[in-house]
Amino acid sequence: MSSAPSAVLEDGHRELVDAFESFIRREVVPLAAELPEAGDLPPDDLRTYVRKRSAALGFYAGDYAEELGGSGMPFSAVVLLHHAAGRSGCVLAPYALAGSDGPSPLLRNGTPEQVERYLLPLVRGEAVRCLALTEPHAGSDAFRLTTTARRDGDSWVISGRKTFVSNADRADFALVVTATDQGAGTTGGATAFVLPMDQPGLRIGQRYEGMSGEPLFELLLDQVRVSTDAVIGGEDGVGAAMALAVDSLSRGRLIVAAMCNGIAEHALRLGVEYAREREAFGNRIGTYQHVQELLVSSRAELEASKLLTLACARLVDDGTEAPENAALAKLTASETAVRVVDRALQVHGATGWVRGHPLEFLYRYVRMMTIIEGTSEVQKVIIARAMGLC
Numbered sequence: 001m002s003s004a005p006s007a008v009l010e011d012g013h014r015e016l017v018d019a020f021e022s023f024i025r026r027e028v029v030p031l032a033a034e035l036p037e038a039g040d041l042p043p044d045d046l047r048t049y050v051r052k053r054s055a056a057l058g059f060y061a062g063d064y065a066e067e068l069g070g071s072g073m074p075f076s077a078v079v080l081l082h083h084a085a086g087r088s089g090c091v092l093a094p095y096a097l098a099g100s101d102g103p104s105p106l107l108r109n110g111t112p113e114q115v116e117r118y119l120l121p122l123v124r125g126e127a128v129r130c131l132a133l134t135e136p137h138a139g140s141d142a143f144r145l146t147t148t149a150r151r152d153g154d155s156w157v158i159s160g161r162k163t164f165v166s167n168a169d170r171a172d173f174a175l176v177v178t179a180t181d182q183g184a185g186t187t188g189g190a191t192a193f194v195l196p197m198d199q200p201g202l203r204i205g206q207r208y209e210g211m212s213g214e215p216l217f218e219l220l221l222d223q224v225r226v227s228t229d230a231v232i233g234g235e236d237g238v239g240a241a242m243a244l245a246v247d248s249l250s251r252g253r254l255i256v257a258a259m260c261n262g263i264a265e266h267a268l269r270l271g272v273e274y275a276r277e278r279e280a281f282g283n284r285i286g287t288y289q290h291v292q293e294l295l296v297s298s299r300a301e302l303e304a305s306k307l308l309t310l311a312c313a314r315l316v317d318d319g320t321e322a323p324e325n326a327a328l329a330k331l332t333a334s335e336t337a338v339r340v341v342d343r344a345l346q347v348h349g350a351t352g353w354v355r356g357h358p359l360e361f362l363y364r365y366v367r368m369m370t371i372i373e374g375t376s377e378v379q380k381v382i383i384a385r386a387m388g389l390c
């Protein structure tokens with residue numbers, strides 16, 4: 001057993017994490033080794049294979065209830081699996097776990113028909129979805145929406161423009177959040193719809209190339225006419241999207257925090273290994289205090305971040321889902337991971353900067369973590385509110 005303080009919070013799920021790591025080592029790492037170039041996102045067919053295989057083994061979407069096709073794992077176990085995927089350093093490992101294309105907590109509030117048609121295939125890893133919330137003028141201020149759903153008799157008519165949507169090119173359906181126009185001049189908050197990607201009037205617009213090779217997409221909705229069945233949660237879901245989304249944010253942020261901690265642990269290991277071997281001025285560089293400073297600071301910050309994330313995940317299992325806890329963990333872990341990867345690259349000098357080196361890829365990949373699931377500044381706003389400052 002590790003003597004690290006954070007190991008205290010890992011022990012309860014040791015066997016599960018060991019089984020997941022063994023799956024990654026035996027089945028996923030060999031697939032990643034065949035990729036033509038280390039340093040970019042793996043192709044879709046490999047990601048799909050890993051997702052389905054992991055679902056068959058019960059790891060993917062493991063925290064979903066058994067009657068929904070999951071394994072009924074505690075949330076803290078899922079957080080440890082995300083950490084382990086990042087720590088493995090294997091670019092394919094994160095696809096073994098449900099992420100932004102997997103089952104959405106929004107659909108847990110779906111009607112029984114929506115659960116059957118959309119959520120269950122997602123939990124089984126057989127379908128992929130995207131979430132279209134962000135708009136050109138509604139990012140952090142996510143509910144200042146101009147995409148509108150207008151009630152028209154028994155139908156809804158949706159028009160607008162969404163931006164920076166992950167997975168839109170390979171999704172089977174989209175979860176689209178709109179402002180609601182109930183007619184007769186009344187607006188009723190935000191409403192989430194589930195739309196098949198081949199829905200008439202819905203199309204992908206611009207493609208944005210991300211730093212780490214991951215594309216994002218614009219989604220255009222031109223008079224998309226759907227029946228009331230498309231409202232997530234049915235009639236109760238009209239105007240309820242904000243409450244539903246806010247409910248699910250804490251878990252999503254803790255999962256991002258765990259991914260960040262895993263990435264940072266991998267980067268730190270690479271930095272330490274290199275510092276123990278590389279020589280300059282007749283000594284191993286790890287003996288120089290300036291190099292130690294980079295690695296020791298990373299170790300201390302990472303250990304604190306892991307403890308915070310794992311403690312918050314435990315609290316979720318114990319019934320405390322405080323948004324400021326998730327904000328504290330996500331802020332700490334994402335900012336720590338960016339710093340730790342940067343320092344590990346610095347320890348490698350030009351070797352780490354060269355395209356194809358794992359740290360060169362991680363340096364680009366980790367940068368999104370302080371932006372997705374609420375920027376660092378938005379996490380600070382949540383924490384400041386909880387402190388009674390605003």
Ligand SMILES: Cc1cc2nc3c(=O)[nH]c(=O)nc-3n(C[C@H](O)[C@H](O)[C@H](O)COP(=O)(O)OP(=O)(O)OC[C@H]3O[C@@H](n4cnc5c(N)ncnc54)[C@H](O)[C@@H]3O)c2cc1C
Nearest residue numbers: 131132133134139140141164165166368371372375377378
């Ligand atoms: C890799 C990636 C994947 C994404 N995937 C999706 C997706 O699948 N679906 C989707 O809908 N969106 C997605 N997004 C969009 C993402 O949700 C937004 O980028 C994010 O919410 C921030 O919005 P913005 O980019 O418009 O920045 P803005 O909100 O314009 O913020 C710009 C700057 O102002 C700061 N700021 C804003 N408000 C405040 C405030 N009140 N106090 C202090 N500072 C503030 C921000 O922190 C930031 O530094 C993705 C983004 C990325 C990078």
